[in-house]
Amino acid sequence: MSRQPDIVIIGSGVGGATVAAGLAATGAEILILEAGGHIEDRPENRDQRAIFQRGHFRPDETWYEADGTGFNPGNYYNVGGNSKFYGAVLTRYRREDFDEMQHLDGVSPAWPIAYEELEPWYGLAETLYQVRGTLGEDPTEPVHSQPYGLKPVADEPAISKVRARLKAKGVHPFSLPLGVDIERWLAKGKTPWDAHPNSFDGKMDAETTALAAALKYQNVKLQTGSRVTRLEAGPDGRIAAVHYMRNGEAAVLRPKLVILSAGAVQSAVLLLRSANDSNPNGLANRSDQVGRNFMNHNSTAVIAMSPWFRNDSVYQKTFGFNDFYLSDGEGGPPLGNVQLLGRISGTILKGSMPAVPEWLLNRVTAHSIDFYAMSEDLPSPESRIMVDGNRIVLKWVRSNWEAHERLVAKLKQVLRSAGFPVVVSRAFDKRTPSHQCGTVRIGTDPKQAPLDVFCRAFDHQNLFVVDAGFLPTSAAVNPALTIAAQALRVADHIARKDLAA
Numbered sequence: 001m002s003r004q005p006d007i008v009i010i011g012s013g014v015g016g017a018t019v020a021a022g023l024a025a026t027g028a029e030i031l032i033l034e035a036g037g038h039i040e041d042r043p044e045n046r047d048q049r050a051i052f053q054r055g056h057f058r059p060d061e062t063w064y065e066a067d068g069t070g071f072n073p074g075n076y077y078n079v080g081g082n083s084k085f086y087g088a089v090l091t092r093y094r095r096e097d098f099d100e101m102q103h104l105d106g107v108s109p110a111w112p113i114a115y116e117e118l119e120p121w122y123g124l125a126e127t128l129y130q131v132r133g134t135l136g137e138d139p140t141e142p143v144h145s146q147p148y149g150l151k152p153v154a155d156e157p158a159i160s161k162v163r164a165r166l167k168a169k170g171v172h173p174f175s176l177p178l179g180v181d182i183e184r185w186l187a188k189g190k191t192p193w194d195a196h197p198n199s200f201d202g203k204m205d206a207e208t209t210a211l212a213a214a215l216k217y218q219n220v221k222l223q224t225g226s227r228v229t230r231l232e233a234g235p236d237g238r239i240a241a242v243h244y245m246r247n248g249e250a251a252v253l254r255p256k257l258v259i260l261s262a263g264a265v266q267s268a269v270l271l272l273r274s275a276n277d278s279n280p281n282g283l284a285n286r287s288d289q290v291g292r293n294f295m296n297h298n299s300t301a302v303i304a305m306s307p308w309f310r311n312d313s314v315y316q317k318t319f320g321f322n323d324f325y326l327s328d329g330e331g332g333p334p335l336g337n338v339q340l341l342g343r344i345s346g347t348i349l350k351g352s353m354p355a356v357p358e359w360l361l362n363r364v365t366a367h368s369i370d371f372y373a374m375s376e377d378l379p380s381p382e383s384r385i386m387v388d389g390n391r392i393v394l395k396w397v398r399s400n401w402e403a404h405e406r407l408v409a410k411l412k413q414v415l416r417s418a419g420f421p422v423v424v425s426r427a428f429d430k431r432t433p434s435h436q437c438g439t440v441r442i443g444t445d446p447k448q449a450p451l452d453v454f455c456r457a458f459d460h461q462n463l464f465v466v467d468a469g470f471l472p473t474s475a476a477v478n479p480a481l482t483i484a485a486q487a488l489r490v491a492d493h494i495a496r497k498d499l500a501a
């Protein structure tokens with residue numbers, strides 16, 4: 001590699017690794033700077049006490065709420081980013097999510113591009129992430145120009161029975177599109193995969209798929225332990241330098257193009273911290289929207305119990321339903337998506353209920369099935385990431401909560417009717433930013449958005465932001481596949497517009 005790379009990508013998560021995969025064949029010299037290291041193959045990866053009770057993998061990091069209360073956010077810094085821990089549900093936004101949609105609590109704005117524009121890139125992303133699924137089961141499914149290349153992960157027998165019971169009640173369960181090779185995953189240990197880190201064990205995360213594909217090319221290099229601290233904008237508005245720390249030493253690179261993929265929170269933080277005299281509000285921030293419109297789904301765990309139901313499943317997370325996605329089913333507003341959680345055990349529950357004996361929790365979970373209810377969070381400029389000296393301040397102004405409560409109530413009703421007399425729920429902690437997005441959104445008007453529709457900063461011609469930050473809406477489905485699809489689209493655009501000359 002020449003002394004200065006053509007392109008520096010900051011972060012190796014879903015956005016960074018996928019844009020690298022899309023650019024690798026151009027021959028451009030690409031260096032990926034990643035703050036963390038590799039997830040190693042260790043017993044803790046499958047030890048639920050280590051993960052859920054001792055917080056073994058949670059980085060020692062504090063963010064702050066607007067009132068100054070500190071909290072540990074559970075945001076992961078390692079090669080592959082948060083996808084090393086994800087549930088690998090790799091689903092498309094619904095076609096309607098790209099249009100303006102009226103919700104109970106306001107409007108979800110239209111995207112600056114239509115679903116049809118992203119559709120081919122979704123297909124390529126599904127191939128890259130080896131998504132397993134089936135078409136035709138979900139009435140809200142958008143058009144796919146190609147079928148899934150791999151069959152869906154099979155229900156375990158106990159789960160298959162619940163799917164049948166729900167169908168009998170008129171619900172439309174569909175197999176979740178998943179990036180999991182289940183035989184490989186179970187060969188390492190009989191555990192679910194959601195929230196369990198992956199070390200090349202069969203979960204298709206950003207490292208094992210996109211990054212691995214990119215690193216097959218000699219012109220792509222990954223440098224771990226390299227935390228970017230500041231971007232330097234030159235007098236012509238171009239990003240002139242990338243400053244980072246490695247092994248306690250400051251270093252600087254001067255590439256032609258910079259692709260920022262540090263995640264929705266950290267990318268906004270980096271832009272805000274890079275303010276200079278010409279950009280006093282931070283870089284890419286003429287619109288004053290950097291850090292604003294922070295979204296994170298409204299989500300709740302719903303646990304349905306019956307003494308007559310025995311759940312002997314290991315991984316469970318194989319189906320979802322969207323019967324309340326576009327409307328509440330009675331002509332009312334959209335409520336959201338429902339999908340299985342990755343099989344709660346007593347050991348997992350103990351992490352949030354330390355006073356209850358683990359044996360008792362295990363007895364209860366042996367007779368329960370658990371779901372994840374997810375509703376759209378609407379963008380608002382008051383919901384935002386800010387920096388205060390060294391502090392990261394997260395002021396999440398939740399929206400659309402009543403719709404979420406209605407979704408949870410509907411789900412409970414359905415589960416009771418399907419033979420689970422006791423159904424309890426618990427909202428996910430407000431401070432868990434797993435589905436963080438929206439802080440550096442795309443748009444067509446530089447006064448309203450920091451990025452154009454190809455994720456290029458309106459203010460800096462050689463800067464792109466390609467991670468969950470670009471999402472203009474959160475929809476009510478898992479975000480990773482949409483990030484990956486757009487990353488491939490952006491890579492194609494860069495190859496044609498910036499590298500072809």
Ligand SMILES: Cc1cc2nc3c(=O)[nH]c(=O)nc-3n(C[C@H](O)[C@H](O)[C@H](O)COP(=O)(O)OP(=O)(O)OC[C@H]3O[C@@H](n4cnc5c(N)ncnc54)[C@H](O)[C@@H]3O)c2cc1C
Pocket residue numbers: 010011012013014015016033034035036076077078079080081082083085086087088089090091194195206226227228229261262263264266270434435436466467468469478479480481483
């Ligand atoms: C437990 C869990 C379960 C989830 N389940 C799902 C799911 O089933 N389906 C789904 O679609 N999504 C899921 N998600 C969300 C999904 O993982 C994220 O949406 C996705 O990873 C976001 O991609 P990204 O590129 O924005 O950021 P990330 O993937 O987080 O990548 C950001 C990268 O940047 C690096 N970085 C940060 N700051 C710097 C810096 N200053 N310098 C250098 N590098 C830096 C980080 O170390 C990281 O590698 C889940 C998340 C969690 C935590």
